Amino acid sequence: MSTTDTVPVRTDGEPGPEPRPAARDRSPATSRRLRGLAERHALLLLLVAVAAFFSFYPPSAERFATSANLNVLLGNQATVALLALAVILPLVCGYFDFSLGAVAVASTVLTAGLMSFRDLPLGVAMAAGIGLGVAVGFVNGLLVTRLGLNSFVTTLGMATLLGGLIQWYTGGQTIQAGLDPRLARFGSATLLGIPQVVYVVVVVAVLLWYLLTQTPFGRGLYAIGSNPRSAALVGIRVQRSAWTTFVLAGAIAGVVGVLALARSGSATADTGTPMLFPALAAAFLGATAVRPGFFNVVGTIIGVLFVSVAVSGLTLSGASAWASPVFNGASLLVAVGLSHYLGRSRGVRT
């Protein structure tokens, strides 16, 4: 039932010190709207500005704005972008998941290992990699939501555990032989001039955007992130919803692992941290844009692009290898500082 057709006009005009809300004051609202507009699109403007700068800055101008560079940039950032999307799911509910980087690497290694050591077909190996992500997400969700463990520590422990298992499974070696060549072909192929892996990111991003902003479930997740006690008392199944975000995030991280294998053509044992931190940075940067104060899909994608465009420009301008992590770290600090300063920081529970 809609309330619009049942609203009687209040006629019992009790004398109030303020005007009725119908008579809303325009001017502060307008200025607020302008400020909000600027706040929402600041990161996008910054991205355009940085891209424009490197397109005209002499040391990088020649190679920066070429389709070849764009392809490399998008293709290489696809995994980070996808991982950032996975990261925001638990963050929307107020939980960290630090294990997602390790989950992605574990998925890479398992997918490669099943093909290389066991000669299993590509489909089965991929399913196992993604299934591993689901399983780890399930366990994380169980520990954090059902047993009430601290998400920060729990997922950090899970990341360390997975890092060890990865070392054990690969023996510290890179897995290169015996991989299905179709995977590497997919990873390097382009469609309409854009790397195919980018389409995977786009599809997942659209699905996630729909889930978070266009479904009652997604609305519920933001409510949980805002105040879990209140959420429970308006009938939202808090534990189950938060648990679901861990499982979904794990599944996406599993996909990230398969994509990473397709891009690089080999599986190297590492802890996943080198991929997780840029993803976290992008997620927090994204929370300052589009819907400031809240983790959101579009902002996260803009965040990934911003960081990667800047790093690519710096590299092409001849900056050293250390420039990239310095920029990542600095932009993360600025992003978190900015969102706190804007008074919208929602204090992610750790």
Place this chain on the structure above:
Amino acid sequence: MSSALAAAAPSDSEIALRVSGLGKRFGATVALDGADLALRHGTVHALVGGNGCGKSTVIKVLAGVHRADVGRIEVAGRTWDASDYDPRTARAAGLRFVHQDLGLFPQLSIAENVALDAGYPTATGSRVRWGALHRRVAGLLEAYEVEADPRTPVGALRPAQRTLVAICRALQDQEADQRLVLVLDEPTATLPQHESDVLLEAVRRRADKGQTVLIVSHRMPEVLGVCEDFTVFRDGRTVAALVGRRPTEQDLVRHMTGVDPAVSSDRALAPGAIRSGSPAPRAKQLRRGSSPAADPGVVLSVRGLTGGPLRGVDLDVHRGEIVGVAGLVGSGRSSLLRTVFGELPPVSGSVDVRSADGPARPTQDIGSRMDAGVALVPEDRAGEAAFADLAVRDNLTVTVRRRYWRPWGMDTRAEEADAGALVDRYGVRTASTAIPLAALSGGNQQKVVLARWLQRTPSLLLLDEPTQGVDVMSRADIYASVREAAAAGCAVLVASSDLLELCSLCDRVVVLRDGRITADVAGDDLTPDGLTALTQLTADTPPRSAAHQGAIR
């Protein structure tokens, strides 16, 4: 009552603390209007009175939390002007406070809790002298009759012991010649009976050794058992100072309510027998003609409900009826509402909710109760109702999210329109529905929370302290909305510590005491003073009038 005042004439030398002519206003509200209080050395003194009588304000003035407008405070011969008195003065004067929230750290040991207040004894290099600390605290614990090792975490202690630890922490710097005054603010409100007995006996024995204690309490039998002197407040004034003589429970309640006991004589305990001298005209009486008897349909039926503080509650709420729940802190008001809402599982007993579609599913969780048409506005707005950083619109539509879902996404236009309509209908003052809820005043936030539920046209609306921290204008709006919902057939159950609110809003009020419903008051018997008496008294209640069935034990 002035005769009682005249009886209070202890000589100046035995006075440990004297407060005279204390006045304090909060805006237009007069909280204290010439309150007096005199404590004799080495006695346990009770400060009693109904809700809103000014007890808490006096304590806060004594602690220096509030600054009084006018009055004098005299401790052990030294006099301060009340308008020039702050927390440091209170400490220097030798007043020590233990509040209902004890402010202990449950994970830390007793010794650490004590040391965090007074400082750790240290040796060279700031090394903590644990041995010295433990010996000192062990001595304190012995003096205050806490049988525990100083290394025990406070969380592992019994409730009464925890309060005693807080007391010995507050009094730890007391030396033989310096006499401190201990102020206990509602020390037993959340304690079970046997725990408060233990605590009060320990306090009594301290007093016998010369400790001066001021106890603020709602529980009459307890203060009667332990206190020697009594001061009764009403409407911010001292109406009785009973020194060195034991009043009866009825005496105290008579002073608290200002009603001559001769009128009610032996029926003093009957619900509503104590009447206010001049009942104010109430809006409720306007709608009495159309109240519950018109539709006898029972919406909520609670039988033998136990769980938490509840010890067998029977209650029926009818369609279109506004029923109040009165009771002291710890009586189980909130627990009753939360159990009905399906948040707390009952240990035994039954809760039946009948919506328009017939009996609800038997499963007892929030989701199925909401489906049955139950709505809860919780007491702690910030902690349990608000989504402070979400938009007003999201706060409104959160209970009906599914209404707006279409396969292509959320129908934000309909959502926006509905939210705007709710804001207008319930008089929420906000610049737009897109700003965060936190930008609204407390009263407007509460209207949003209420509107969130009323748009579902609930069949049973549960309100827990619906106007706590709400300004007067919003309060009137909230009452109007609740009455409108009831007039449309919604059954309403209101738990409140504001007895005036219950009297003006409700058709009838049930009184919860020790987890049971001990009285059921309706009609002209429903007065704040009558309710004060019923919530305070502990003697068994005789059967009440047969106006409503089934709700009395």
